[in-house]
Amino acid sequence: MNDLELKYLKSIANLYPTIASASTEIINLQSILNLPKGTEHFLTDIHGADEQFLHVLKNGSGSVIRKINDAFGNTLSSRDKKMLATLIYYPEQKIEIVLKEEENIEDWYKITLHRLIQISKRVASKYTRSKVRKALPKDFAYIIEELITEKAEVLDKEAYYNEIINTIIRIGRAKEFIIALSKLIQRLVIDHLHIIGDIFDRGPGPHIIMDTLMEYHSVDIQWGNHDILWMGAASGHLACIANVVRISAKHGNLDMLEEGYGINLIPLATFALNTYNDDKCKCFHINNSSRDYDKDLDLDNKMHKAISIIQFKLEGQLIKRRPDFQMNHRLLLDKINFDTNRILIDGKEYELLDSNFPTIDRQDPYKLTVEEEQVMERLKSAFLKCEKLQKHVRFLFSKGSLYKVYNSNLLYHGCVPLNKDGSFKTITLFGKQYSGKAWYDFLENYARKAYYCEDDIEVRQKGQDIIWYIWSNENSPLFGKTKMATFERYFLSDKEMHKEQKNYYYSLLEEEDVVNRILEEFNVDSKTGHIINGHMPVELKKGENPIKCNGKLLIIDGGFSKAYQRKTGIAGYTLISNSVGLRLVSHEPFESAEDAIVNEKDIHSDTTIVESFSNRRCVGDTDIGKELKEKIKELEALLRAYRRGTLIEKEL
Incomplete structure (x- = not known):
């Protein structure tokens, strides 16, 4: 062990001063590595369309309704599932409607709370208890943790949970508790959000979108x-x-x-x-x-x-x-x-x-x-x-940044400037x-x-x-x-003068050697990596396909903004990456939040499986997993130093 390594071990020994504390942390980190990979949500070219953006954010591009289906299968009617989904998306507004229409509100509270707790358990299951605890709303953190955590020591679990729920209703906190659970589900159904450019212009609400992103729990932005x-x-x-x-x-x-x-x-x-x-x-x-x-x-x-x-x-x-x-x-x-x-x-x-x-x-x-x-x-x-x-x-x-590499995916908004032969274009500046x-x-x-x-x-x-x-x-x-x-678009009638010729990049997206070269240029494994791209609307109604190069490159701009929807034929693509694979989601136009709340209308979306993983991906397979493995190695080195007498344990 050289002096630099010893100095570093001494610094982490301040955090883990004993063999017991270092060992406990290794076990904790190892357990995290074996959890399912968190769900990533990709959106691009939002262009100020705040209402549709907020709805897609709330429903996780269909992730919430999938959790409802997983939790209840055929035991709930389609109508009940729609109502439950709408409640999770817009809890404050939906409860106000229910309070005016429901005759036996206490029964509705009981049924709804049981259902929300069941979904909460499901969405929390892929996270550590510590991470879930951090996501819990302060007012109800202890109660929610009690309700979504299995308690082996409780013999009559049903009576135990029912008594908690009955108390919540009796003291007049059911409404607030439903809102808290709904927002927790929204929070946990998506682990990380990627915005691949163009938040601004065309639509009326970029400031609303930015306010929302600033409050989001985990996000990156490619400009x-x-x-x-x-x-x-x-x-x-x-x-x-x-x-x-x-x-x-x-x-x-x-x-x-x-x-x-x-x-x-x-x-x-x-x-x-x-x-x-x-x-x-x-x-x-x-x-x-x-x-x-x-x-x-x-x-x-x-x-x-x-x-x-x-x-x-x-x-x-x-x-x-x-x-x-x-x-x-x-x-x-x-x-x-x-x-x-x-x-x-x-x-x-x-x-x-x-x-x-x-x-x-x-x-x-x-x-x-x-x-x-x-x-x-x-x-x-x-x-x-x-x-x-x-x-x-x-x-x-x-x-934000111009590009990002995240979990073997290369994310950027526009294009990598290329020559006609697919080589990187050389630009001289200053x-x-x-x-x-x-x-x-x-x-x-x-x-x-x-x-x-x-x-x-x-x-x-x-x-x-x-x-x-x-x-x-x-x-x-x-x-x-x-x-x-x-x-030219303002002052000339000649349509030929309005045309803007694209870089060769856009004509080479099906060339595997070109796509591989781009991935490798950004230090991404070309065998397992993907490029996720925005900027150029995919005109579905003309037969264009967002999935390029056998799934290695995905253009997920499908016209989120109304200004593009006539051109594309849809209202945007989003992408979901979870522990089992990649799903491309195409969305129909969104009417309004009011229509979604009153008539329980979700965005109609079609899903295409881009890639299914042969083995379920765990945290250990992600970038965070790499960091955790490195930390485990450091802690194991600290343990060896303690056991060999190189470092001395400190009394707690």
Whole structure:
């Protein structure tokens, strides 16, 4: 034993000062290794669809109803199972309905409590008693532990449990106890949650989703291109802020900015009215608008146009500032002939659908007017001072990354940039070359500097510009298209100009040698590992399949957001990984939480078995298991040191 090893053993001897304490911990850890692997839940491309997200989170993509079926089989009717499932998802709301409708509420309480206890026992069975204890609600921790733990010393178990339940009802705590049990079941049915990008944009509730994730017991996040955009905006980057506001305007979500995050949009609204007062802004109509009045919609259109023009100017300034980004082909404002209302792109002229550009200086088209600068300074101040947004973005940085390797699965949102032959594309930036995993690591490092670096303004600015690069550059693993055709979609009628050609990655997903090479690049065993991917909606109605390369790669973006559902034909994919295998779940559209509660309508979901494990996976087969095995080895070394006299036991 060298000095370093001895020093380390002395440090853990402070935690386990005797042979008995070290031995007990080894036995405890060994028992954990043999428990079934916890259930992992994978979601992606939520895009602000908070109601559907919350429902899928509550039902664990069908995991709760599966536990109900396992617990009761044919002993409960389909109607009773639906009612029980709805109660577990929405306990507070469902109990209020039951209290109004049920004639004998005491009997209902007794029956329901027995059923919930039975399910609680089942979902708790794969965890240690210590882990379950930590998950128990404080008010009822002792009672729940009594009810879900087998007590060999109690002879008449039924009478013992009945007496506890009767007491709960008699003292008027049944309602609160049912809520506690329901939330415990939700908590234990899923051990860990993976969000594979794009929490933000399109839908109305990203702030609600973020609040929920911050309270979730175990979660990691792989940043999507829309998430990274909001992270850049929160850092105060003007081009990112303009994009965030524009996308919110386009999808009728300006209310979310104002009410969800408290972003003051009055300066933008005032500027838009003054500048585009007589402009109908027909190219800037609002998608999925919930506005009730034409006047509100007209203002939104004007704000949409105003921020779009500002965005194109700011992006032009950035492209000129960063020649290393190699994006001069996206400088378009200086290609406009304002006399003929035409634009020259790649040697071909196109007529513009809009000819009113009162804020563009023909001699310097990328320069903001004084009024535009004032609008952006006010917006920047609002984003930087928004406590809620800053809290959410810090959470994204602390729990998130561009990719993650977890239990032999490689998780990322977009693509690994590839050449036509399937080799990793080499990208040169700031004088250095990167490819594969190193490219991801470089970009993530600069993204973190963009937000956290305060002592070097130049490094922070470079990081902020790289966040925008991650959002929109063809070499970005989160974007992976030849161009972001925002300008073309607004101003050109030619549909060919709207197309955004994807990276070769997307045409090579069935090539096993390519998929294996990606897995190995990220140190994942290509024989057992999987890639779990978001970003690109799988168009099921066109016959596309989310399962690629014989199950080695899974694209689980199926249109969670309503904006995509017409295109995909479904309302999202989710993935469940448990001790017995991998299940891909496809979801039908979700009506509303109210419909789910009142009519006991769950999301209709179809399940596809991606992989079944020949032997049930245990904690010992996971990443946590590897850590526990390492700790057992260290403790065994400590035991040897005690028994050989190298270290001396301490009196407790």
